[in-house]
Amino acid sequence: MKKxxxxxxxxxxLFVPSGFAELTKLNDGVMxxxxxxxxxxxxxxxxxxxxxxxxxxDGAGIAIQGVKISGAPVDHGVSTSNAxxxxxxxxxxxxxxxxxxxxxxxxxxxxxxxxxxxEAGNMTGPSGGGFFWDSQVVGNLKLxxxxxxxxxxYTFESGYTMTDGAFGYVTQGNRFWLDDIDSIFQSIMTxxxxxxxxGTYLNINLDHYTGEYSVGAIRHSxxxxxxxxxxxxxxxxxxxxxxxxxxxxxVEGITxxxxxxxxxxxFAWGDDGKWLGFLDMSGHYNIDNLTLDVAPDDSGDLGLxxxxxxxxxxLHIDKVVLGETKARISDYLDGNTLANGPAYLKSVGxxxxxxxxxxxxxxxxxxxxxxxxxxxxxxxxxxxxLRINAEFSLVDEYNDGSVLYxxxxxxxxxxxxxxxxxxxxxxxxxxxxxxxxxxxxxxxxTEFFDGLRIGFENFSGGYKIDGLRVGANDSSLKNQQVQGGxxxxxxxxxxxxxxxxxxxxxxxxxxxASGSGLTINSDIHITNGRAALMMDEGGQGIWxxxxxxxxxxxxxxxDVTDDGLAIVEAESWSVMDIxxxxxxxxxxxxxxxxxxxxxxxxxxxxxxxxxxxxxxxxGGNASDASGCASAGGIWEERGQEGITVSLKNILAEAxxxxxxxxxxxxxxxGSLSSAPMQLVFDNITTxxxxxxxxxxxxQNDIAIDIHxxxxxxxxxxxxxxxxxFAVNARTSFKELSxxxxxxxxxxxxxxxxxxxxxxxxNVDMRSNLTATPIP
Amino acid sequence: MLNHVNLIKNxxxxxxxxxxxxxxxxxxxxxxxxxxxxQAGVYLSGEITLNENGGPIQNAxxxxxxxxxxxxxxxxxxxxxxxxxxxLDDMKGSFSFQGLTLRVRDINSGxxxxxxxxxxxxxxxxLPDQIKVDKFQYTYATSTxxxxxxxxxxxxxxxxxxxxGDITMQGNLLVFPTGDN
Numbered sequence: 001m002k003k004x005x006x007x008x009x010x011x012x013x014l015f016v017p018s019g020f021a022e023l024t025k026l027n028d029g030v031m032x033x034x035x036x037x038x039x040x041x042x043x044x045x046x047x048x049x050x051x052x053x054x055x056x057x058d059g060a061g062i063a064i065q066g067v068k069i070s071g072a073p074v075d076h077g078v079s080t081s082n083a084x085x086x087x088x089x090x091x092x093x094x095x096x097x098x099x100x101x102x103x104x105x106x107x108x109x110x111x112x113x114x115x116x117x118x119e120a121g122n123m124t125g126p127s128g129g130g131f132f133w134d135s136q137v138v139g140n141l142k143l144x145x146x147x148x149x150x151x152x153x154y155t156f157e158s159g160y161t162m163t164d165g166a167f168g169y170v171t172q173g174n175r176f177w178l179d180d181i182d183s184i185f186q187s188i189m190t191x192x193x194x195x196x197x198x199g200t201y202l203n204i205n206l207d208h209y210t211g212e213y214s215v216g217a218i219r220h221s222x223x224x225x226x227x228x229x230x231x232x233x234x235x236x237x238x239x240x241x242x243x244x245x246x247x248x249x250x251v252e253g254i255t256x257x258x259x260x261x262x263x264x265x266x267f268a269w270g271d272d273g274k275w276l277g278f279l280d281m282s283g284h285y286n287i288d289n290l291t292l293d294v295a296p297d298d299s300g301d302l303g304l305x306x307x308x309x310x311x312x313x314x315l316h317i318d319k320v321v322l323g324e325t326k327a328r329i330s331d332y333l334d335g336n337t338l339a340n341g342p343a344y345l346k347s348v349g350x351x352x353x354x355x356x357x358x359x360x361x362x363x364x365x366x367x368x369x370x371x372x373x374x375x376x377x378x379x380x381x382x383x384x385x386l387r388i389n390a391e392f393s394l395v396d397e398y399n400d401g402s403v404l405y406x407x408x409x410x411x412x413x414x415x416x417x418x419x420x421x422x423x424x425x426x427x428x429x430x431x432x433x434x435x436x437x438x439x440x441x442x443x444x445x446t447e448f449f450d451g452l453r454i455g456f457e458n459f460s461g462g463y464k465i466d467g468l469r470v471g472a473n474d475s476s477l478k479n480q481q482v483q484g485g486x487x488x489x490x491x492x493x494x495x496x497x498x499x500x501x502x503x504x505x506x507x508x509x510x511x512x513a514s515g516s517g518l519t520i521n522s523d524i525h526i527t528n529g530r531a532a533l534m535m536d537e538g539g540q541g542i543w544x545x546x547x548x549x550x551x552x553x554x555x556x557x558x559d560v561t562d563d564g565l566a567i568v569e570a571e572s573w574s575v576m577d578i579x580x581x582x583x584x585x586x587x588x589x590x591x592x593x594x595x596x597x598x599x600x601x602x603x604x605x606x607x608x609x610x611x612x613x614x615x616x617x618x619g620g621n622a623s624d625a626s627g628c629a630s631a632g633g634i635w636e637e638r639g640q641e642g643i644t645v646s647l648k649n650i651l652a653e654a655x656x657x658x659x660x661x662x663x664x665x666x667x668x669x670g671s672l673s674s675a676p677m678q679l680v681f682d683n684i685t686t687x688x689x690x691x692x693x694x695x696x697x698x699q700n701d702i703a704i705d706i707h708x709x710x711x712x713x714x715x716x717x718x719x720x721x722x723x724x725f726a727v728n729a730r731t732s733f734k735e736l737s738x739x740x741x742x743x744x745x746x747x748x749x750x751x752x753x754x755x756x757x758x759x760x761x762n763v764d765m766r767s768n769l770t771a772t773p774i775p
Numbered sequence: 776m777l778n779h780v781n782l783i784k785n786x787x788x789x790x791x792x793x794x795x796x797x798x799x800x801x802x803x804x805x806x807x808x809x810x811x812x813x814q815a816g817v818y819l820s821g822e823i824t825l826n827e828n829g830g831p832i833q834n835a836x837x838x839x840x841x842x843x844x845x846x847x848x849x850x851x852x853x854x855x856x857x858x859x860x861x862x863l864d865d866m867k868g869s870f871s872f873q874g875l876t877l878r879v880r881d882i883n884s885g886x887x888x889x890x891x892x893x894x895x896x897x898x899x900x901x902l903p904d905q906i907k908v909d910k911f912q913y914t915y916a917t918s919t920x921x922x923x924x925x926x927x928x929x930x931x932x933x934x935x936x937x938x939x940g941d942i943t944m945q946g947n948l949l950v951f952p953t954g955d956n
Contacts, residue, residue: 484817584896
């Protein structure tokens, strides 16, 4: 703590005249709960305003301005000048501990701006925006001497119940907040000052702190009647924090080593009575050498620099449930028999994520983990907003100085006892993220939408996996042979490797297709992209390189329904321009040419459902085992769990050069002048078979399971029955129409028309494919 | 049988929409297999079924395979402006296979010495030894209109193809770019 200098600059602190404290006589009821010596009751009407409170570190400071504590407005709207009413009952108990009981009436804590600078009391420039926190709290805090490490420490026993809470973020007068928050919390925290090989530190320990919370609605100020849905969670966690003086930059700052254990965590998002739940989560997240500094980034812009050497996350989600009621989820967690539906929860299955963030070098560029939280969001949105100059690095292997650990980052999906692992996950990126609360308007030529706007500015990053490992959901999974199979998920936009630079935004608004839910508007432009359509361990594959992908979505709603998670797009359009489709090496592989895919859709949708294929007849047309055998098929029972994704793509008539569906292949091969030649499938549309209505589209149901299959070694003839990555797909459309197929050449005055129209009707194609390693 | 092989070969090529690529069938012996390095790849087994119980259109022309109507898929294309339509009609049936493999392969030896000169990577589609075809059929026809529901629709069926049984397909399909891109 010697290095640390903490300067709290309260440049203007006003206690308004209504603030007072008094000693009151305890009534019998209160006295009955107090033992030992008599205590003190403090009744407080508090209205506090402070112009600026700042923290300085090596001469640079971060300040919150416009700080106010007052009575909370009834509707969690604009703050008032009312005082907050608080009562504290302080007592010394017979064991010598200090007991503080408190009852805080609805109170607002808020500040209007976050700014960074070097002059205390006079920070100007862009603002990070303001926050407000409304709450009504009844609780108790007991302070005892003696910590976890020595008798010189302290122990804090705390418990409270919070009701009628709200937490919001405000920029340019637009507010986005969590409404109607209730929570309960219990903890025992110890504080000790201790010494280790590094030096002196403050040891903060919380063992098995528990709580439960609920959020009634997510709201935006443009239409506070709309809700983004409800949230609920309960937890049992333990944490240990070692806090030291001195950061990563200069001589001042804060350093933390944090170990968190998740004993049990349940979380759910609800939408009009249907819930998406992540149940029985457990694991840990540990952070080594987390430092906090107020420091300039590479461009010299000040920010709160949050950096760490290593973040190790292990998270198990036992069940991901979709479309369930809260009552059934509660019954499941309480061990009760489930009513009003099947005897089991509609579960996708379980997930395990092992993620290790540490420094690495990717293709000659060093990546670390540092986040500069700065003031000022999107430049056209106004002076208020947050900007995060971010750099992250997720590694697939880690050397602790003596041992090299491989496949340290991976994600495993398990259903019905079998699992598929995305093995050797690696990711990296650097660039700016911005955060603004915006409303629907055009400012300085930029279109904004109602909601919380997450912006990306020149953010370059990427990810890759080594491949899939498929097997039983146990410790042997990590030793299974790496195989392909992600090729079967290309329709869902799953690539085994993807590099990109991204600019644009995603704005999250409130209100779903009906009632509660979320509405997304986004404009994303990917440049310098390179995606693997298939890839082996050595990085050889088919690569979409030189990728320029411009994607726009309007009024895309997200709702939890009986069926699952429903995503419906009012309008979407995109242009994907692949300058070279390469075979082999991602950079030097020979190219098949350039491909341009334009898409324009209205009313397209995606529904993610719990449950895979269920019982199916592979190789026959039958609905039961005996019928399947008679039909020459193989009856497969793929279990209750699994994922089914139902896609509906409605391809609309062209309305402009970019809002159209077309496919272009361009090649210079075969041309004496090397002028590009193009083959163009233009104005591709769907309709309901009548050329008039367009509601059916292209429907794609993709069910994903892990199941056994028969494999024959082509060389030896040996037969085995390994687990495979099973994808059961059904594609149907009433009519897919192509307006024309043309050949274009730069030297030709007019394009040559190969086909003046093509109509593909009445298609129902089903496929059952299982991917395994090549024996 | 060669026709069927070529049919599938062409289908695969069309699926890649790579008209400048070259493709050939080849048989890999053990020695050649031994020079394949760094490969993961994928081994696919399963089936593909087209309009087993009819398609999504139910009208005077399309049925559900239990009546006298046609229940297969229909592809119509027009090669002359305002002209008639070529039609592949009533397409239905199923394929099942075991051991279709996909991987990127580096060819730098073998092939009677040509491999060293070739020295490049290819997409190797390992053909399954056997493809079981179950009543796959289509009818080739010409029509006055694109859709059977269009006014003035008249169609002349020219011939119908039906394939039923096992097709033996050995070897590999090698797909690679040949241009200067």
